[in-house]
Amino acid sequence: MSDAPTSDEEFWDTRYRQSDQIWSGNPNAVLVREVTGLEPGSALDLGCGEGADAIWLARRGWRVTAVDISQVALDRAARYAAEADVAGRIDWQRHDLGVSFPAGAFDLVSAHFLHSHGDMPRERILRTAASAVVPGGVLLVVGHAGHPSWEHDPDSGVRLPTPEEVLEALELPDGQWEVLLSEEHQRSQTGPDGRPATRTDNTLKVRRLVG
Known part of the structure; x- marks a missing residue:
């Protein structure tokens, strides 16, 4: 890709350069729970970061x-994938994603924690993500x-919608999609x-029912 550099790009490049590893290296727990049991096919991982989710999917036969x-x-993610012997997948x-979107259609489109402090058009991106799901495929x-509980003066510039608001913003056509799960859950972590x-x-x- 050759998108022109943006302030968001610079922000995230700088953040990743500050540490040899930002994330745990483990796949997101919800991804593991909700994708286990699905027939492997083609997957799109939006906001893949250091690649833990993509590597987990590739190890289980997904392209x-x-x-x-x-x-x-x-x-960094490509290096980890090579070490895991799944680089070819x-x-x-x-x-x-506010400027360009990967081509293709996918059996699974996964967007985990696609938040940004910039002007990322998240709702439009997720609608585009839904349009990339094949009939029978899943958007997660x-x-x-x-x-988080340790933030007493959170950044009001980052909007955090409910799952109902996410669903509404997707503007899915009636009768063409099935809601498999819509929930909030609390998790424990170290501050x-x-x-x-x-x-x-x-x-x-x-799940997309028809094209």
């Missing part, structure tokens, strides 16, 4: 297109539903100060 705005993250692509959207903390996330899983 994955993995997308991120940060070339630093993609280069993953196509790493750099996209600013997981996001933060609230700010920046090392103390136990909580965060509320949401999950929306829908």
Whole structure:
């Protein structure tokens, strides 16, 4: 990809350069729970970061297109994929999803924590993601539903919708999609100060019935 550099790109490249590894290296728990049992096919991972989800999918037989705005993250993810011996099953692509979107149609489109401090048009991106799902395929959207318990003055510029709001914003045609899961759940994690903390996330899983 050769999108022109953007402030969001610079922000994420800088963040990834600050550490040799930002994320745990483990796939998202909701992805594992909701995709286990699905017949492997083609998958699109939006906002793939350091590649843990894409690598997990590839290990289970999926052919994955993995997308991120940060070339630093993609280069790191490609190295991890090579170490996991699944490099041949993953196509790493750099996209600013507000500007460009990967071509193709997919059995699974996964968007985990696709949030940004910039002007990313998240709702439009997710509608485009839905249009890339083949009949019988699944769109899985997981996001933060609230700010973490350690943030007492959260950034009001980042909107965190409910799963119902995510579904409404998708503008799915009546009779063409089936809602498989729409829920909020609270999870425990360690805060920046090392103390136990909580965060509320949401999950929306829908299946396309017809084209």
